[in-house]
Amino acid sequence: MMLLVDVGNTAVKWGLYEAGEFIAADRIVHRDYNLGEQLTRYWASLQPPDEVFIANVAGEQLANALSAWTRQQWSLTPRFASTTDVACGVTNAYPVAADLGVDRWAALIGAHHHTRNAVCIVDCGTAITVDVLAADGHHQGGLIIPGIELLKQVVREDTAGVRPAADMWATTLFANSTGAGVHSGAVYLAVAAIDRVISDVAATQDLDFEVVITGGDAGLMLPLLVCPASHDSTLVLKGLAILAGAHLCDTWSICYW
Secondary structure (H helix, E strand, C coil), X not given: CXXXXXXXXXXXXXXXXXXXXXXXXXXXXXXXXXXXXXXXXXXXXXXXXXXXXXXXXXXXXXHHHHHHHHHHHHCCCCEECCCCCEECCEXXXXXXXXXXXXXXXXXXXXHHCCCCCEEEXXXXXXXXXXXXXXXXXXXXXXXXXXXXXXXXXXXXXXCCCCCCXXXXXXXXXXXXXXXXXXXXXXXXXXXXXXXXXXXXXXXXXXXXXXXXXXXXXHHHHHHHCCCCCEECCCHXXXXXXXXXXXXXXXXXXXXXX
């Protein structure tokens, strides 16, 4: 059994993976919390895994905290994934491979092994990333825009008297408070950007592609998108499973789960 971990700037997404499937998965918010205490709350009751494999984009401090916890609790030193030029049938478009976040790299690999088509991956986290992958596994590149909370933070920091909305998940076109208006405006702004990017991909790329949305804010985005999209909350973890060698295939480039 393997514990797969996707460490972002706001949350730790994790899944227990065994015999080709996830037997448990959850999300731990670490921003504004003590990470060690959060890990103990969620992981102390788990059956100790045989291995821990991590994609980390949140910096060395969190990586060290995770490593210290797994060593202390399970006597396990985790492995950390890294972005490369080529892996598991996917070719990185970035000239400097490491400039592509390892979470985006894992998502590309996860998507490639779950569809036979070209795919546009939208990851809605602290930042929103959009990546396009051709059916043959060649990454076409991507872009990064601020996520919903970052957009709201800009308004709150630079505008006096703006308080957070009471219901942080309610999105309405005609909000009845300033806080709700900021929240809905940020969501609609992000959704509009995603729809425009996908429209431009369709207009400029000779690709018959699917759209897959993932990340902590995907649930806010999906109902408002004009473009058809499927939601896969474990896409990065699926890519990590492949990178870790947790799923055995005769040929990586034609492996579909």
